[in-house]
Amino acid sequence: MTDTSLDADIIIAGAGPSGLMVGCETALGGARTIILEKRAEPWLTRAGTLAPRVLEIFASRGMIDSFMERAFELHTDPRSPDGIWAGLPGIDYRAVASDYPYVVMFPQIETERLLAEHFVSRGGEIRRNSEVVGVDQDEDSVTVRYRTEAGEERSLKARYLVGCDGGRSAVRNAVGIEFRGRPAGRLAMNVDAFVDNPYSRNVTVSNSENGWAMTYPLRDGLTRFAMIDAATCHDVSANAPELEEAKAMLRRVHGSDFGIEKVHSINTFHDALFLAAQLRKGRVFLVGESVRIHYPASGVGMQFCLQDAFNLGWKLAYAARGDGPDWLLDSFVSERQPEIDRLLDNVRTQCAIQFNFDDEHVALKRRLENDFLTIPEVSRRIAEDLGGLAARYPSEGDTHDIVGRRISNLALNPQGHGSDTVFTLLRKQKFVLLDLTAQSALPDLRDDLPIVAASLASPATGELQDVASALLRPDGHVAWVGERPLQQHLPKDQLLKWLPGVNL
Ligand SMILES: Cc1cc2nc3c(=O)[nH]c(=O)nc-3n(C[C@H](O)[C@H](O)[C@H](O)COP(=O)(O)OP(=O)(O)OC[C@H]3O[C@@H](n4cnc5c(N)ncnc54)[C@H](O)[C@@H]3O)c2cc1C
The missing domain is CATH 3.50.50.60 (FAD/NAD(P)-binding domain)
Incomplete structure (x- = not known):
């Protein structure tokens, strides 16, 4: 078009x-x-x-x-x-x-x-x-x-x-x-400094009457010291401080200035x-x-x-x-x-x-x-x-709990499409008709269609064990689930709903 x-x-x-x-x-x-x-x-x-x-x-x-x-x-x-x-x-x-x-x-x-x-x-x-x-x-x-x-x-x-x-x-x-x-009513600050992470953990946090402090590495040799300085955080009109003032804040809030001599940047950010x-x-x-x-x-x-x-x-x-x-x-x-x-x-x-x-x-x-x-x-x-894993998109009627949620990276039988997991299959941005029994015959879909059919490598377990088939959207969210295998019931109304312009 x-x-x-x-x-x-x-x-x-x-x-x-x-x-x-x-x-x-x-x-x-x-x-x-x-x-x-x-x-x-x-x-x-x-x-x-x-x-x-x-x-x-x-x-x-x-x-x-x-x-x-x-x-x-x-x-x-x-x-x-x-x-x-x-x-x-x-x-x-x-x-x-x-x-x-x-x-x-x-x-x-x-x-x-x-x-x-x-x-x-x-x-x-x-x-x-x-x-x-x-x-x-x-x-x-x-x-x-x-x-x-x-x-x-x-x-x-x-x-x-x-x-x-x-x-x-x-x-x-x-x-x-x-x-x-x-x-904005309150300010926080990042000091990105050329020093190694002084802690053994990737993320180190502390809270006290003096403020909030967090340290994590941006890359080897460059560490971010984030902080909210209780003494100055309400002064939202203040510009980002120079190095010496920032070091005094670090000593107050982090308890040390870590011997910093060179910074990549000092930035303030706010709560607007x-x-x-x-x-x-x-x-x-x-x-x-x-x-x-x-x-x-x-x-x-x-x-x-x-x-x-x-x-x-x-x-x-x-x-x-x-x-x-x-x-x-x-x-x-x-x-x-x-x-x-x-x-x-x-x-x-x-x-x-x-x-x-x-x-x-x-x-x-x-x-x-x-x-x-x-x-x-x-x-x-x-x-x-x-x-970002909790999102559940609205769906019509009283549906299974998985409908609207994203599916995890389940293992697939690669026959027909060559993909061994759901995420690999989604790479082409197509809808997926999914057989969750690992046994159902799959519908024959032409390669030029924006939909592909696939079977799990083994029958679904856990929250999906009561489901036999599903329609996944190209973003991996579940559009529909059925209790009968695809070979007994193809959800034509759902396919028409999501892909009305496509001649299956
Ligand atoms: C201090 C700080 C720390 C953060 N830490 C994290 C974190 O750890 N994790 C996290 O997930 N998020 C974090 N964020 C948030 C994250 O930075 C933003 O959510 C993200 O940048 C938003 O992306 P965006 O593309 O919507 O907007 P932006 O990143 O603002 O990009 C907008 C782009 O549009 C361009 N632009 C503007 N006007 C025009 C125009 N008229 N015409 C053409 N181009 C234009 C700009 O140049 C810019 O490139 C942090 C933010 C801050 C301030």
């Missing part, structure tokens, strides 16, 4: 993690995609980790090896099972049911670099030094105006525009979506919390920090941005090809808005605990850390939430 009056199917504003992830998905699905990025180069490292669901997403698109190889170049062992919640240690990712029961220490700038490589290798185009300055849309298309480095104004026309241009989003402003919230009133207006979508900004509690902001981007990306690819139903793009809003709302509530709860240092709050933190987060079920549920 190539429309030659258009410059692209999809235009994305912003080559941060969100824009690149949307682009990886749309380009994989064959949509002509251009990313407009105002900067010449990726900038400053903010996020320092990759969480379990994001690692699963990378695995289900064949990108995980490139990330893990680079992570092992940067650290002796980048995998950390230890997480924090509300600035408190004790979250144990080992308890989550995933191939990736840990976070990977990985600087955001490297995530952006690798995602950009994957995007370009799939045929996508990045135009750097290109700042989006205006948007016009009608029923059929959207026109994006942008300014080049030389100050010239140009325009591009596409089917859809995705605003992934961060907290000050020009796209959001241009289409008139309100950004509601409350300004804003949310866009809409995720979609006509042909324009917002993804990532253009939708919300919040305190980076537990360091999961980017993980949720990437999950939003993944959710929208494959749907845009299907819409651009004409394969998806009319409601598919709206489901981005109905599926991700509740997750964003839950995330922001989680952040508010964490800030209420983390940013207070009177003796009552210090006692509360001690009690939470020693008596509550040590309960395995509590730690597991928090790890699932932070790891």
Whole structure:
């Protein structure tokens, strides 16, 4: 369905993690995609980790090896099972049911670099030094105006525009979506210093009347000292301090300045919390920090941005090809808005605990850390939430508990399609008709269809043992489950619902 009056199917504003992830998905699905990025180069490292669901997403698109190889170049062992919640240690990712029961220490700038490589290798185009300055849309298309480095104004026309241009989003402003919230009231700080991690653990945390301190390695020889200084955190107008002042804060909060002589950067960040009133207006979508900004509690902001981007990306690819139903793009809003709302509530709860240092709050933190987060079920549920594994997308009627949730990386019988696990099979961004009995005959589906059939290597167990067949979406979330094997019952209504344009 190539429309030659258009410059692209999809235009994305912003080559941060969100824009690149949307682009990886749309380009994989064959949509002509251009990313407009105002900067010449990726900038400053903010996020320092990759969480379990994001690692699963990378695995289900064949990108995980490139990330893990680079992570092992940067650290002796980048995998950390230890997480924090509300600035408190004790979250144990080992308890989550995933191939990736840990976070990977990985600087955001490297995530952006690798995602950009994957995007370009799939045929996508990045135009750097290109700042989006205006948007016009009608029923059929959207026109994006942008300014080049030389100050010239140009325009591009596409089917859809995705605003992934961060907290000050020009796209959001241009289409008139309100950004509601409350300004910063408290500051935290990162000192990224050229010293080895002084501790034996990957993540070391402490809380006291003087503030909150956390240490973790960004890579061998470069360590991040994060802190909230109780004495100064309410002065939100303060600029990032010079080295000597930062060292005095480190001594106050961390108990030592670790003999730091050279820093990579000193940055402050704050607790402002804003949310866009809409995720979609006509042909324009917002993804990532253009939708919300919040305190980076537990360091999961980017993980949720990437999950939003993944959710929208494959749907845009299907819409651009004409394969998806009319409601598919709206489901981005109905599926991700509740997750964003839950995330922001989680952040508010964490800030209420983390940013207070009177003796009552210090006692509360001690009690939470020693008596509550040590309960395995509590730690597991928090790890699932932070790891992005708890999302359950809405489904119609009274369905099985697995419907709407992501499936883990089950082993497959490779006959017919050659993939030995679910994540490998998902790499082509197709729907999957899955036989969970490991015995049913599979329907014969042509290779050119956006759906493939597969059988588990052995009958399903655990929460799936009462299910005989399933329909998986291209993002690995379960769309439907049946009690009868596929050979007795093919869910034609479900196939028509999800793939109305496809002649099976
Ligand atoms: C101190 C700190 C620590 C953090 N730590 C973590 C962590 O450990 N883990 C985690 O998951 N998250 C963390 N985060 C959050 C994470 O950094 C963000 O969630 C993430 O950067 C959001 O990605 P994005 O692509 O939506 O936006 P951005 O990263 O802001 O990218 C937006 C892009 O759009 C470009 N742009 C802006 N305007 C225009 C325009 N008009 N035209 C074209 N391009 C434009 C920008 O140049 C930029 O490249 C942290 C954040 C902070 C501040």
